[in-house]
Amino acid sequence: MTTVQLIAVGVLQALLLLIAAPLYSGFVRVMRAKIHSRKGPPLTQNYRDLFKLMNRQEVISEQAGWIFRITPYLTLAAMLLVALILPILTVWSPLGMVGDLILIIYLFALPRVFFSIAGLETGNSFGAVGVRRELLMSALVEPILILVVFVMALLAGTTNLGGISSQVVARTLPYSMGFWLSMASFAFATFVEMGKLPFDVGEAEQELQEGPLAEYSGRSLAIMKWGIYLKQLVLVGLFLALFLPFGSMSSLTAVGGLVALISFALKALAFFFVAAFLENIMARTRFMKAPAATWLALGSAVLSFVFYLANV
Amino acid sequence: MLETIEQTKSGYRYVAALREQFGRAVQDESWQAPDQVTLTVDLNTLPAIVSWLYYQQGGWLAVVAANDERPLNGNFALYYVLSVEGNGSEPAQNSDKCYMVVRGLVPPYQPEFPAVTPHVPAAVWYEREVRDMFGLQPVGIQDERRLVLPDDWPEDLYPLRKDTMDYRLRPEPTTENETYEFLDIGDEELVQIPLGPLHITSDEPGHFRLFVDGEHIVDADYRLFYVHRGMEKLAETRMNYDQVPFLADRICGICGYAHNVAYANSIERALDITIPERAHYIRTILLEVERLHSHLLNLGLACHFVGFDTGFMQLFRVREKAMQMAEVLTGTRKTYGMNLIGGVRRDILKDQRVQTLKWIAELRQEVTSLVSILLETPYIVQRTQNVGRLEPQVARDYSPVGPTLRGSGFDRDIRVIHPYSAYDRVPWTTSYKDGCDVLARTLVRAEEFFTSLSLVETCLETMPEGPILVEDFQYKPYRFALGYVEAPRGEDIHWSMLGDNQKLYRWRCRASSYNNWPPLRYMLRNNTISDAPLIVASIDPCYSCTERVTVVDVRKKKAQIIPYKEMERYCRERKDSPLKT
Numbered sequence: 036m037t038t039v040q041l042i043a044v045g046v047l048q049a050l051l052l053l054i055a056a057p058l059y060s061g062f063v064r065v066m067r068a069k070i071h072s073r074k075g076p077p078l079t080q081n082y083r084d085l086f087k088l089m090n091r092q093e094v095i096s097e098q099a100g101w102i103f104r105i106t107p108y109l110t111l112a113a114m115l116l117v118a119l120i121l122p123i124l125t126v127w128s129p130l131g132m133v134g135d136l137i138l139i140i141y142l143f144a145l146p147r148v149f150f151s152i153a154g155l156e157t158g159n160s161f162g163a164v165g166v167r168r169e170l171l172m173s174a175l176v177e178p179i180l181i182l183v184v185f186v187m188a189l190l191a192g193t194t195n196l197g198g199i200s201s202q203v204v205a206r207t208l209p210y211s212m213g214f215w216l217s218m219a220s221f222a223f224a225t226f227v228e229m230g231k232l233p234f235d236v237g238e239a240e241q242e243l244q245e246g247p248l249a250e251y252s253g254r255s256l257a258i259m260k261w262g263i264y265l266k267q268l269v270l271v272g273l274f275l276a277l278f279l280p281f282g283s284m285s286s287l288t289a290v291g292g293l294v295a296l297i298s299f300a301l302k303a304l305a306f307f308f309v310a311a312f313l314e315n316i317m318a319r320t321r322f323m324k325a326p327a328a329t330w331l332a333l334g335s336a337v338l339s340f341v342f343y344l345a346n347v
Numbered sequence: 348m349l350e351t352i353e354q355t356k357s358g359y360r361y362v363a364a365l366r367e368q369f370g371r372a373v374q375d376e377s378w379q380a381p382d383q384v385t386l387t388v389d390l391n392t393l394p395a396i397v398s399w400l401y402y403q404q405g406g407w408l409a410v411v412a413a414n415d416e417r418p419l420n421g422n423f424a425l426y427y428v429l430s431v432e433g434n435g436s437e438p439a440q441n442s443d444k445c446y447m448v449v450r451g452l453v454p455p456y457q458p459e460f461p462a463v464t465p466h467v468p469a470a471v472w473y474e475r476e477v478r479d480m481f482g483l484q485p486v487g488i489q490d491e492r493r494l495v496l497p498d499d500w501p502e503d504l505y506p507l508r509k510d511t512m513d514y515r516l517r518p519e520p521t522t523e524n525e526t527y528e529f530l531d532i533g534d535e536e537l538v539q540i541p542l543g544p545l546h547i548t549s550d551e552p553g554h555f556r557l558f559v560d561g562e563h564i565v566d567a568d569y570r571l572f573y574v575h576r577g578m579e580k581l582a583e584t585r586m587n588y589d590q591v592p593f594l595a596d597r598i599c600g601i602c603g604y605a606h607n608v609a610y611a612n613s614i615e616r617a618l619d620i621t622i623p624e625r626a627h628y629i630r631t632i633l634l635e636v637e638r639l640h641s642h643l644l645n646l647g648l649a650c651h652f653v654g655f656d657t658g659f660m661q662l663f664r665v666r667e668k669a670m671q672m673a674e675v676l677t678g679t680r681k682t683y684g685m686n687l688i689g690g691v692r693r694d695i696l697k698d699q700r701v702q703t704l705k706w707i708a709e710l711r712q713e714v715t716s717l718v719s720i721l722l723e724t725p726y727i728v729q730r731t732q733n734v735g736r737l738e739p740q741v742a743r744d745y746s747p748v749g750p751t752l753r754g755s756g757f758d759r760d761i762r763v764i765h766p767y768s769a770y771d772r773v774p775w776t777t778s779y780k781d782g783c784d785v786l787a788r789t790l791v792r793a794e795e796f797f798t799s800l801s802l803v804e805t806c807l808e809t810m811p812e813g814p815i816l817v818e819d820f821q822y823k824p825y826r827f828a829l830g831y832v833e834a835p836r837g838e839d840i841h842w843s844m845l846g847d848n849q850k851l852y853r854w855r856c857r858a859s860s861y862n863n864w865p866p867l868r869y870m871l872r873n874n875t876i877s878d879a880p881l882i883v884a885s886i887d888p889c890y891s892c893t894e895r896v897t898v899v900d901v902r903k904k905k906a907q908i909i910p911y912k913e914m915e916r917y918c919r920e921r922k923d924s925p926l927k928t
Contacts, residue, residue, distance in 0.1 A: 071660030160540045164562065164876060318655035318726040 038132070040287055045129025049118035051296070052272065056264035057081035059307050066311040081264065085257045093253030098158040106153040107255045110146040110262035117142050117269045120196065122276045124295045126204050126283045127197035135194040136184045139273065140177075143228070146262070147173055154247025162247045169247070172227065175329040179224040182336040183217045186343050187277055190214065200280040213342035218278045220336040225274045225306075227329065229267045231314045271306045275299065358384045358445035361404055361431055369396055379828040380616045382765060385426070385448040390460055393451040397427050398466035400447060405432040407759070408746040408862075409446065409831070411473030412842040412855035413481045415509045419825065422452040423483055425460060426842060426855075427470070428829060432764060444764050446829055459484040469746040472865055480507040495572045498526045506580060514580045529556045530568040537565055540876055555883070559876055567871040567879075571864065582854045583846075588614060588822060591851065592686045595841075599858060601641045604633055604682040605834030606841070606856060611686045612767055613830025613843040618688075620820050624769075626690035628810035631769040633673075633682045634832065635799040635806070639710070640669035641835030642796045645887045649789050650721060652881040653730040658721050665713045668706050675699050690816030700807050707800050718793050731786035735870045735882030738783060745866040748859050749837020750795065751886045753779040754788035761833040773805045785878075785885040792887075825852065834859050836887045860888045 061081040068075020095103065117139055120130045128135075134142075147169065154166040184194075191199040191208055202208040251259050282298025284291030362384060366373050372392035377385050388396055400406040406429035414424045427449040453460050462485035463470040474485040475494035482505035496506075499520035505511055512518075529539075540557040552573035558566045578598060582591050595610040596603040608630050615622060643666040650658030670680045676699055677685050685691050721727060737747070742755045752759055760777040762770040778794035780787035827844035837859030846852035863886040870882050 067656070070657050072664045073660055160538055163538075164540070167562075315657045316724065318650070318653040318724055318730055324729060 041125070041127065041129045044124055044287070045119040048121075048123045048129065049115050052118045052123070052268055053115065053261075053265060055300075056268045057085060057261065059268050059303065060264045062304070063307055063311040063314075066308065067315055070312070070315040081260075085261055088252075088257035088260070089254055091253040091256075093255055095252075095255075096157040096159070096250055099153070099156050099250070102149055103153040103156045103250070104255070106146070106149045107251065107258035107262060109149050111258050111265065113142045113146050114262055114265040114269055118265065118272070121269060121272045122197045122200040122280060122283060123272055123299050124283060124292060125197075125287070126201040126280055126285050128195060128200075136188060136196055136199075137194060139196070140180055140184060143180075143266070143270075144173070144177065146266075150247060154250075157247075157250040159247075159250055162250060165247045172325065172329075175326055175333075176224050176227050179220050179329070179333050179336045180228075182333070182340060183221045183224070184277075186213055186217050186336070186339050189343055196276055200276050200283065201285065203278070204280050204283065204285070211342060211346075213339040214278075216335050216339035216342060220332045220339065221274055221277065223332040223335075225270045226310055226313070228270050229310060230263070231310055267307075268303065271303050272299075274306070275302050357382050357443060358431065358447055360443065361400070361445070361447060362386065364404075365396065365399075368399065372396065379826075380619075382445040383448065383616070383829055384445065385450050385827075387450045387452070390451040390453060393425075393427070393449060394461050394463045394466050397429065397449050397463050397470075400429050400431055400449070401467045401469075403434055405434045406430065406447070407432065408467060408469040408473075409829075409838065410840045410842060410855060410857040411470060411477065412853070413477040413483065413507070414844065414853045414855075415481065415507065416452075417455055418509060420452070422454055423458065423481060425451045425453060425477065425483070427451075427463065428840065428842065430761075430764065432759075446765065446831075448829070453483050458482055459486050461486050462488040464488045468744045469862070469865070472861065479505070481505050482508065492528060495575065497572075497575075498522065506577075514577055514584045527554075527570050529570070530566070553888075555871075555879070557871065557876055557879060562875040562877065564871050564874050564876060564879065567868050569864070569867070579854050579856065583851050585850070587849045588845075588851070589687055591854065592688075593684060595856065596681075596683045598856060599834075600681075601644065602637060602834040602836060602839065602859070604637045604685065605832040605839045606858070607686045608634060608768065609830040609832040609839045609841040610843065610854075610856065611688055611830065612832070613828050613841045614688045614845070616830065617826040617828035617843065617845060618820055618823060620689055620817065622690045622817060623814045624811045625694075625813045626815045627769045627772075628806050629691045629695060629815060630686070631773075632695070632803050632806045632810075633676060633685060634768065634834075635802045636669065636673050636676060637682050638799045638835045639796060639803075640666055640673070641887075642792045642799070643669060643714070645792055645835075645884070646718070646721070646789065646796075648884050648887075649731070649785070649881070650727075652884050653727060655721075655724055655727065658717070658724065661717055661720075662714075665710065665717060668710050668713075672703050672706050675702050687816060689818055689820065690814070692816070694815050695807070695810075704804060704807060707804055711797065711800050714796060728786060730878075730881070731784065731789060732782070733784050734874055734878050735785045735885055736783045736873075737866060737870050741866050741869045745862070747837070747863045747866050747886070749833070749835070749863070749887075750788050750791040751837060751863045751866075753777070753791045755783045756781040761831055761838045765831055767830075767832065769806060769810075773802065773809065775802050775805070785881060788885045822849065827853075836860055837863065860886070863888065 058078065058081070061076070061078045064080065065075050065078055116134075120128055120134050120139060122128045151166045151170055154162040154169070187199055188194045190211070190213065191202045193199065199208070208214070248256075248259065279302060282295055282302070284295045362373075362376055365386065369388070369392055372389040373386055373396075374389065375387040379385060386396075397406075397408075401408065409428040409430050410426075411428065412426040414426065416422055416424045429447050429449065431443075431445055431447045433443040451460060458481075460483055462474050464474050464485065465487050471488070471490060472494055474488055475490065475492070477483050478485055479493055479495045482503070493500075499522045501518050501521050504518055537558045537560055540559050541554065554570040554573070556568045556570075557564050558568075578594060582594055586594060592607045592610055595606040598606045614620075643662050647659045647662035647666070650656070650662065673682045674680045676695060677683065677693065685693060737751065737755045739755050739757070742752055742757060747755075748759075748761075756779065758777055758779045761767075763777055775798055778791050778798060780791050782790070822845055824845055824847035827842065830841040830843065832839045839859055840857045842853075842855040842857075844852040844854075867883065867886060867888075870886075871879060874882060
């Protein structure tokens with residue numbers, strides 16, 4: 036495949052993810068309604084919400100500065116960039132020359148930093164509390180992500196995502212104990228990063244009135260929401276690329292592309308299904324107790340590293 | 348009639364002891380019912396008497412009613428109503444339990460009285476309200492802020508005085524800004540978090556100010572009464588006796604029928620009307636049906652506030668059956684419009700009974716499984732145990748009522764202590780827990796739900812035949828008495844005095860939440876802000892039924908909220924935004 040082709044694939048998949056992201060979140064909403072025994076919104080409700088918000092007037096707090104204004108756009112842009120790099124349709128990373136796993140991890144961290152500052156900027160006291168929680172959660176979850184990513188990189192011998200994906204597909208990467216533990220911790224970290232109950236303490240509606248998000252309105256809120264929807268989908272995409280890249284094409288064909296597209300859609304759907312199910316059978320954890328759960332996942336990530344060292 | 352009272356009056360022991368202890372300070376006694384006595388006492392001795400009854404004789408402060416009796420005897424009157432239940436020194440007998448009303452007269456030329464609050468903290472809201480509504484100054488009360496009247500209400504306009512104002516009057520505001528001073532606890536380091544005036548999870552206006560250190564609540568203060576409706580004034584000025592029940596229904600969207608029964612009881616006691624047995628049973632059934640849907644609502648909200656929306660929605664689905672039960676029994680989904688003075692308006696027919704019994708069996712089954720799911724859901728117990736503790740001593744000092752009190756180890760249920768309707772005719776047991784926390788209050792509600800199911804069942808099966816309404820009685824002016832009902836959230840109590848113009852002279856209705864708000868401050872302390880809404884919800888507060896008096900211009904209210912920049916996006920009309928950029 037030529038670089039041009041790869042870039043074309045990357046742009047295509049980024050666009051597809053951007054368009055599909057509200058649909059997946061809509062699916063979660065529908066599932067939530069079904070578990071609640073409610074009729075619930077239609078699948079496409081999120082698109083309507085976004086469209087509605089785009090046309091709404093925007094109100095910005097007097098205290099807010101430029102960071103508050105650019106955060107929604109920055110969030111969406113960072114997630115789009117991740118969407119360009121992830122190997123989703125192909126087993127190679129479409130923009131592999133631009134960045135690897137480490138860049139992706141920091142592309143997730145970047146919007147969070149801006150989001151946190153934006154939350155503080157508005158002077159909303161609920162926002163400040165939300166930010167504190169948000170940062171603490173990231174401090175708890177980031178080590179898990181990074182550790183797992185390193186183990187996978189060490190197992191595959193490369194930090195290039197495409198490299199890892201193609202090795203998993205080709206089964207040259209050993210299905211060791213370390214691999215499975217990595218997968219479990221990464222799945223957990225993805226669940227937390229998606230902002231799902233019981234770990235959505237930063238934007239807890241009942242407790243903090245949605246925290247930092249509360250100050251956004253109109254177009255900014257729409258972009259912000261879209262960014263969050265996309266973030267959830269690319270997080271799942273990252274998980275799938277690392278651990279379950281089956282179905283992605285290794286050479287560029289129309290049939291291969293279709294198979295890759297459908298298989299990704301189904302895998303992501305399965306992940307969202309499980310996440311939504313778990314989310315709805317639990318209460319929100321008390322914020323102070325959240326570390327107890329994340330320590331467990333970190334432990335499992337560390338263990339996977341140990342397994343790698345011990346070569347089992 | 349007086350003879351029957353002589354034979355059975357139950358508070359006689361206390362009256363004798365009071366006369367012995369305080370001598371000539373007790374000026375007069377009168378009995379309104381076998382278990383209700385009103386003592387007129389010397390105003391300066393009143394705090395000592397109330398405090399003696401409260402702490403020495405096991406009294407609980409039920410209500411304080413002020414009354415403008417200048418047209419009757421030239422004075423304002425204060426009625427401190429205590430439910431005296433014995434101090435445990437002798438084996439408790441129901442005959443020892445009575446309502447003692449301590450009455451003091453305040454002369455109009457010196458409109459002040461010694462406050463009871465320094466002795467009995469439970470009186471704090473009542474005395475602040477008396478000051479707002481009647482302009483009688485409680486001397487010695489620390490908290491001199493307004494309680495009920497809005498901040499832009501003119502000074503020297505006391506709405507419940509007979510000669511003050513027409514109920515339709517809306518005085519001009521005196522200030523553009525909200526001037527309510529929240530407590531200053533003097534620590535600059537602490538962050539203040541405004542929870543309200545409109546909060547996303549309470550859906551009713553109330554402004555809580557939390558003083559927090561990080562996530563930790565150090566202290567709390569609150570301003571309520573944003574939604575006064577002027578009900579007492581309305582009833583006193585333009586409604587006749589049989590119209591007031593329909594107004595009492597509207598005091599609360601949940602426990603309206605409890606208020607309705609309490610009002611009807613108060614008039615029936617004042618006039619010594621004996622209502623038919625069957626009416627007693629019908630009232631009991633409907634009161635319990637009301638408890639069914641109220642408790643399901645609160646259990647659902649408890650789920651909602653810990654983020655377990657699935658439980659919330661499932662409980663609401665089941666709750667629909669309780670609403671339908673009300674519809675079958677009364678014709679409306681709420682148990683509205685059923686009472687008249689002297690009985691009820693509508694009988695329960697056989698097919699209605701059969702249908703209700705069927706639903707009860709279904710409800711019992713479904714709620715049993717939902718409650719067990721709820722308690723087994725991850726994090727529920729973690730989120731509710733030891734959260735929002737109401738220490739027994741605080742509870743004793745502030746007289747909270749209902750499950751709020753029963754969650755703190757007190758087995759106090761008006762249905763047993765002062766039986767009304769058919770509660771002393773059917774067998775049942777009360778529920779209480781020692782946990783003092785949100786979990787305990789929730790469990791009390793869950794248990795009471797099942798008790799209510801059995802009560803409805805038993806009453807339906809055993810209720811006697813016969814008439815449901817008596818009408819051969821006459822209204823006699825200036826009689827007064829108490830009516831009380833254990834509503835789902837606790838004791839609702841009405842103090843009514845009849846007038847000489849087919850209208851009430853004075854109607855003081857106290858909703859259960861009124862007694863539960865003051866101790867809330869102590870429940871919020873030492874918790875995290877994330878638990879604040881949960882704790883507020885655990886007393887199952889009813890904002891609107893606490894707030895019955897005077898009228899507030901809603902649009903005006905919005906304008907006043909502006910200083911709270913953090914919250915105003917909820918309340919503002921977008922095109923007028925002062926913060927538009």
